[in-house]
Amino acid sequence: MKNSDVINKILKYHPQFPDNYAGCDGYKFGDPNAECNGIATALVPTVDVIRRTGELGCNLLVVHEPIFYSTEDYPDWRAGGKNSVYEEKKALLDKYGITVWRDHDHMHAHNPDTYRAETGDNNVYTFKYCRMSPMDPIGACGHPSELTQQKMAKELVAFIQALEKRTVIE
Template identity: 40%
Template sequence: MLQRREFLVSAATAAAALAASSFPFSRSVAAPAKALTIQQVIDALLADIPGAPFPNTVDTIKAGNPSQPVKGIVTTMFATGAIIQRTIELGANFIIAHEPTFYNHTDETKWLTDSNDPVYAAKRDLLDKHGIVVWRFHDGIHAHKPDGVRMGVLQALDFDSYYNPDQPPLITLPESMPLNSLIMHLKQRLSIREVKYIGNLVQSCARLVLSPGAAGGRSHIAAIEKYQPDCFICGELNEWETSEYIRDARYQGRNISLIVLGHCVSEEPGLEWLVPVLKQKVPGVQVTHLPSGDAFSFI
């Protein structure tokens, strides 16, 4: 399986990609790139989000001073130690991460500082030493119309032409495919080595529901009941929730399958989708997507 490579999008390539996309952010440029601070870049992104900035959001600065000029931007799912080091090597000083940096949803760190946790301390010291700003872009990109993560995944899967904005989770394929072929398509397009599934590999699938990330069992089950898919595709689940619901549904004779992609790989294309948006907003600033990848190895 080919691994997804980090990439730079040139100004020309980014402009072409943005023009080709049916789902860009607005095209207004906030200010000349050399005058932009990191906070101004954040503000330019939030200007395209209905209702942003939100109260009680997790989209906050996790490290660093956003008033400094932006030197380079990295997008990623998780600001891991390896991603931070690569950011330093690129000469960038701004990481936009989709998920938490410090091991809990709100990035609350008192419990880590109170225990003098060495892993937290080393990561924080590395960020501080090199003046790296980490900002989480989770609530905002999901609140964009349409959801930027969903569109990035749909485009990566080449399913965006089967998307209905009035029913965002639903994908209706023009021709059905066996579950086995659907699994292979997902693995190839998203560079996934292995997935978990429930179902009959020869079952025909044409009506799909896509739920990247970790929306939770109640959200998953509500979507299944609303859209009645042949196959439900999610990023992550609690194994006492959605998977048990699918198992019982199949026992009762309902023809539904489940594919579990993994949290990180199921949303990574959304952060790639953000690259041409940023190149349009901050021309002249290097923007790089660095995939943090799956934390797990498989045997």
């Protein structure tokens, strides 16, 4: 089975996007047509994650966040500048022949409420943060700032505390 066959199976599971989808998901490095020897997954493709993927004999790494730096992972983001982390990651990816697929937007497109309704699994809860205010500070790559994350953490704690009060005895 090729790396692309594995990814196509993952994409069949995900909600379908239009043909003109132009988000950040996709192959970020390597050969989609290489035979898949093993699959590793990670939230963030750090140097250690890439090294361990290769040491385990896996040549397909499925990640959620960007492999190098920028959100879109454009190959020319460095504009010719030196970056030792980029160079180390690239050297390891080359050494082990690892293909990297980024699975971000598709993963966020799932709706846990639909799963709960379809399966009747009442142990699945959906928590949705309140919409960020335009006044909330933004961190790197458009992610919430530390202040916004603290606000979101307080909302999550309140949600969990409310769930704990819903003890159901069957």
